[in-house]
Amino acid sequence: MLARLKSNWSYLAIASLFVVLILAPFHWFLGQYTTLMIFIGIYTIVTVGLCLLMGYTGQVSLGQAAFFGMGAYISAILTTTYGVNPWLAMLAAAIMTGVFAYTIGYLIFRLKGNYLAMATLGLGLIMLIVFRQLNPVFGEPDGIPGIPSLSIGGFAFDSPFRMFFLVWFFCLVILFISQNLVRSRIGRALKAIHGNESAAESLGINVTQFKVKILVLSAVYASLAGSLLAYHVPYVGTQPFDFMASVRLVVMAVIGGLASVWGAIFGAGATRILSDHLLLGFGDWDVVVYGFILVLVMIFMPEGLFVKLKELFERLQLRYRKKGAGP
Amino acid sequence: MSSAQFVQCLINGVTPGSIYALVGLGFTIIYAVTKIINFAQGEFVMLGGLVAYTLIHRAGIPLVPALLLSILIAAAVGAAMYLLAIRPPKKASVVSLIIITIGAAMFIRGIAGQELTKDFVSLPSFSGEEPISFLGAHIDPQVLWIIGAMVVVTIILHLFLNYTMVGKALKACAINPVASSLVGINPKTMALIAFVLAAAIGGIGGVVCAPKISMSYQAGVMLGLKGFVAAAIGGFGSPVAAVFGGLLLGIVESFAVWISWGPFTSDYKDAIALVVLLFILLLRSGKLAEEERTG
Numbered sequence: 277m278l279a280r281l282k283s284n285w286s287y288l289a290i291a292s293l294f295v296v297l298i299l300a301p302f303h304w305f306l307g308q309y310t311t312l313m314i315f316i317g318i319y320t321i322v323t324v325g326l327c328l329l330m331g332y333t334g335q336v337s338l339g340q341a342a343f344f345g346m347g348a349y350i351s352a353i354l355t356t357t358y359g360v361n362p363w364l365a366m367l368a369a370a371i372m373t374g375v376f377a378y379t380i381g382y383l384i385f386r387l388k389g390n391y392l393a394m395a396t397l398g399l400g401l402i403m404l405i406v407f408r409q410l411n412p413v414f415g416e417p418d419g420i421p422g423i424p425s426l427s428i429g430g431f432a433f434d435s436p437f438r439m440f441f442l443v444w445f446f447c448l449v450i451l452f453i454s455q456n457l458v459r460s461r462i463g464r465a466l467k468a469i470h471g472n473e474s475a476a477e478s479l480g481i482n483v484t485q486f487k488v489k490i491l492v493l494s495a496v497y498a499s500l501a502g503s504l505l506a507y508h509v510p511y512v513g514t515q516p517f518d519f520m521a522s523v524r525l526v527v528m529a530v531i532g533g534l535a536s537v538w539g540a541i542f543g544a545g546a547t548r549i550l551s552d553h554l555l556l557g558f559g560d561w562d563v564v565v566y567g568f569i570l571v572l573v574m575i576f577m578p579e580g581l582f583v584k585l586k587e588l589f590e591r592l593q594l595r596y597r598k599k600g601a602g603p
Numbered sequence: 604m605s606s607a608q609f610v611q612c613l614i615n616g617v618t619p620g621s622i623y624a625l626v627g628l629g630f631t632i633i634y635a636v637t638k639i640i641n642f643a644q645g646e647f648v649m650l651g652g653l654v655a656y657t658l659i660h661r662a663g664i665p666l667v668p669a670l671l672l673s674i675l676i677a678a679a680v681g682a683a684m685y686l687l688a689i690r691p692p693k694k695a696s697v698v699s700l701i702i703i704t705i706g707a708a709m710f711i712r713g714i715a716g717q718e719l720t721k722d723f724v725s726l727p728s729f730s731g732e733e734p735i736s737f738l739g740a741h742i743d744p745q746v747l748w749i750i751g752a753m754v755v756v757t758i759i760l761h762l763f764l765n766y767t768m769v770g771k772a773l774k775a776c777a778i779n780p781v782a783s784s785l786v787g788i789n790p791k792t793m794a795l796i797a798f799v800l801a802a803a804i805g806g807i808g809g810v811v812c813a814p815k816i817s818m819s820y821q822a823g824v825m826l827g828l829k830g831f832v833a834a835a836i837g838g839f840g841s842p843v844a845a846v847f848g849g850l851l852l853g854i855v856e857s858f859a860v861w862i863s864w865g866p867f868t869s870d871y872k873d874a875i876a877l878v879v880l881l882f883i884l885l886l887r888s889g890k891l892a893e894e895e896r897t898g
Contacts, residue, residue: 336698338705386888389697390640394831398880401828405874519824523705530702564713570706574699575692 293541297448301440310436312552314508317443319544321501323528324454324537325494330526331534331580332458333490334470335385336393339400340525343495345407345517346373347502352420352512353410362426366503370496377495381488400522407514419513426507439508446504447541450497454537457493466490467535520563524551527566530573533580542582607739612861613854614737618746618815619829620853621753622648625808626830627837627845628760629801634839635777636790636797639700643684643708645827647802650677650711651809652818653719655726666727674806680711681802685795708823716820723817726810745815752811756804757846764842773797825873832880838887852876 301310326340350369354360360368384395414420425434426442433442457463468476469483477483506512515521524547532543551562569581577584626644633641654673658664664672688707692699729748734741764770775783776793784790809818829852836848856872 330698334696334698336701383885387884390701391884391888393642393701394640394835395881395884397828398877398884402874402877402881405877523709526702526705561713561717563709564717567706567708567710567713570709571688571703574695574703574706575688578692578695578699 297444301437310440312548314436314440314443316541316545316548317440317447318501318505318508319525319528319548320447320541321450321504322498322525323532323540323544324450325497326525326529327532327534327537327540327543328454328458328466328490329494330529331536332463332466332470333487335487335491336389337396337491337494338393338519338522338526339396339398339403340494340498341517341519341521342400342403343373343377343498344502344505344521344525345403345514346376346495347499348506348512348517349407349410349420349502350499351503351506352423353414355424356420356422357414362424362507366426366500366507369503370499373499374492374496377492378488381491382484385484385487385491397519397522401519404514404518407517411514415512419511421511423506423510423512425510433507436508443504443508446500450500451537451540458537462486524566527570529580530570531581533582533584533586535579536583536586539580539582539586543580605739608861610738611740612857614740614742614746616854616857617850618749618853619812619856620850621749622808622812622816622826622849623829623833623852624753624846624849625756625804626826627833627849628756628842629805630831630834631837631839631842631845632760632773632797632804633801634834636773637689637794639689639704640831641798641801642701642704642827643711643823644801644805644830645823645825646708646711646715647677647681647805647823648809648812648826648830649818649820649823650680650715651806652726652813652822653715653724653809653820654806655810655813656724656818657719659726666729670810673810674803677806677809678799678803681798681805682795684711684802685798689794689798690791708827712820712823719820721820723819724813725815725817726813728814729811743815745811749811749815752807753846756807757843760800760804760842769796828880829876832876832883835880835883835887852879855879 297313301313322340322344326337329335329337329340347366347369350372351362351365354365354368355362380399384392384399387395411417411419415422425432427433431438433439458466465476465481465486468479468481469486473483502517505516528540528543528547530543531539531546532541533539547566550565573581626648629644629647630641633639633644651673654676655669658669658672659666662669684707688703689700692703695703728743728745730744732743734743735747736742762770764774772783772788773793773796775786776788776790780790780793783793812818830849833849833852834845836851837844837846839845856875859875860872
């Protein structure tokens with residue numbers, strides 16, 4: 277009975293999410309915040325990958341913005357300088373980022389914990405320096421302008437209204453794929469690795485291979501999101517891919533509940549809304565708020581804010597039901 | 604390369620190298636006692652510089668008391684960070700602790716940017732601007748302060764760890780926290796002392812380098828990273844090794860910039876430290892994995 281109710285609730289939640297998503301880009305509904313919703317969609321894609329890597333598998337990445345940036349830069353360079361079709365460029369970026377992640381994965385997963393964190397941080401900063409060198413070669417000193425829009429046939433995704441649907445289409449597809457992934461054998465293997473690597477290995481799970489695979493997956497997600505960002509803005513600079521960006525992605529994953537796929541929307545949403553200058557006007561205080569949230573969440577609910585809130589909600593629901601079913 | 608250029612290059616490397624060494628010392632102390640990599644280590648350096656600047660320019664406090672006060676404030680922030688953020692969680696995993704120290708770093712950086720200053724600032728030199736000639740090279744007197752501070756801190760730390768009761772207790776706790784708590788050493792108190800020491804050393808680094816390199820609230824990330832490289836070269840074991848790591852990194856950077864070409868020298872400089880970092884981590888990965896298992 278409880279299970280059925282619970283699933284009813286989650287259907288309701290998903291349905292209302294869909295209603296909001298469909299209405300969001302109309303001007304009378306959210307107005308100027310359509311762009312904010314696009315960014316939330318894009319960051320959700322990156323965050324899902326990071327949740328799979330950090331929350332399910334227990335591997336820290338402080339350089340996720342590097343993959344995000346690779347997607348954006350490869351797409352930007354291929355389309356502006358070489359005139360490649362945007363869709364092909366996006367695919368090429370995803371493949372190249374995936375291959376890159378695969379190559380470094382075998383190297384950096386010889387490290388664990390603190391050292392892995394530092395290695396990914398270093399890698400992220402190296403890629404940032406590379407991006408900075410690419411700017412003047414393929415565009416202007418500060419970035420690459422004039423990236424074309426994605427289009428299907430004659431239909432170009434050139435306005436926020438159109439881009440919104442494309443981004444959220446990608447976002448939802450990736451959320452569903454990830455959801456299925458974590459409920460499969462692979463997801464259970466990842467959780468086993470998080471719990472105890474030696475035990476997982478003794479059960480016949482190839483620990484390094486799984487870690488590398490999930491790194492590649494998260495890198496491909498980040499790359500796709502990066503490409504979408506490049507086609508949306510349509511300008512690529514280094515600012516969205518610096519160290520703070522990587523940390524911000526970690527904040528999103530932590531708020532979203534590390535081990536929760538759907539929490540990623542919540543994490544990316546809450547974080548983007550916090551830094552949105554129009555909506556809340558925290559201005560540059562957002563960094564302080566992020567730091568505060570990170571410390572608080574990690575002290576009191578290391579499984580992540582969203583997961584804790586969900587638990588709380590379910591407990592309340594249970595109590596309510598008990599009252600209702602009483603004599 | 605003439606001998607004068609060589610000496611100049613060496614000095615140009617030893618100066619930032621001394622700062623990296625001080626940050627590396629902080630990393631090593633905290634890691635030895637608590638097995639935590641403190642991602643906020645660079646923020647203490649930034650705090651030392653910016654707090655001193657604010658005290659001098661906004662509160663009108665004379666240079667010397669301002670410097671001492673800002674080192675104390677950095678140490679107090681270190682203590683607060685340990686007591687409020689690191690100590691409360693019970694049985695925190697490595698990942699949680701990393702995220703906590705990053706959160707604390709962001710918090711400190713954000714507050715510094717909002718409440719102290721958002722500009723690039725520098726302090727007045729401690730003893731004039733007149734360069735000193737040495738073997739054909741011109742040396743800013745502040746450089747002598749920086750190197751001197753690093754040497755003095757290292758010697759005092761060495762004496763403290765080896766010849767005082769508290770220092771020996773710290774070492775004991777670093778070697779085996781359980782056994783040391785059996786002989787009456789409280790590992791939590793030792794961790795607090797480690798954080799205060801590391802923060803104070805960072806603060807000292809901040810105040811001595813602020814006249815030479817302009818400091819901003821965002822400087823902590825790169826300083827922290829390079830200090831980490833210094834500690835990693837030193838192997839996270841002994842403080843003296845971290846100091847040599849820092850000096851080595853500074854000198855390598857300085858010579859690499861001298862031989863490199865093109866307009867992006869400062870970028871290349873940072874890239875060197877990062878590549879060194881990755882190499883050391885990967886070369887030592889076997890030993891590091893061992894440490895994580897046993898430690």
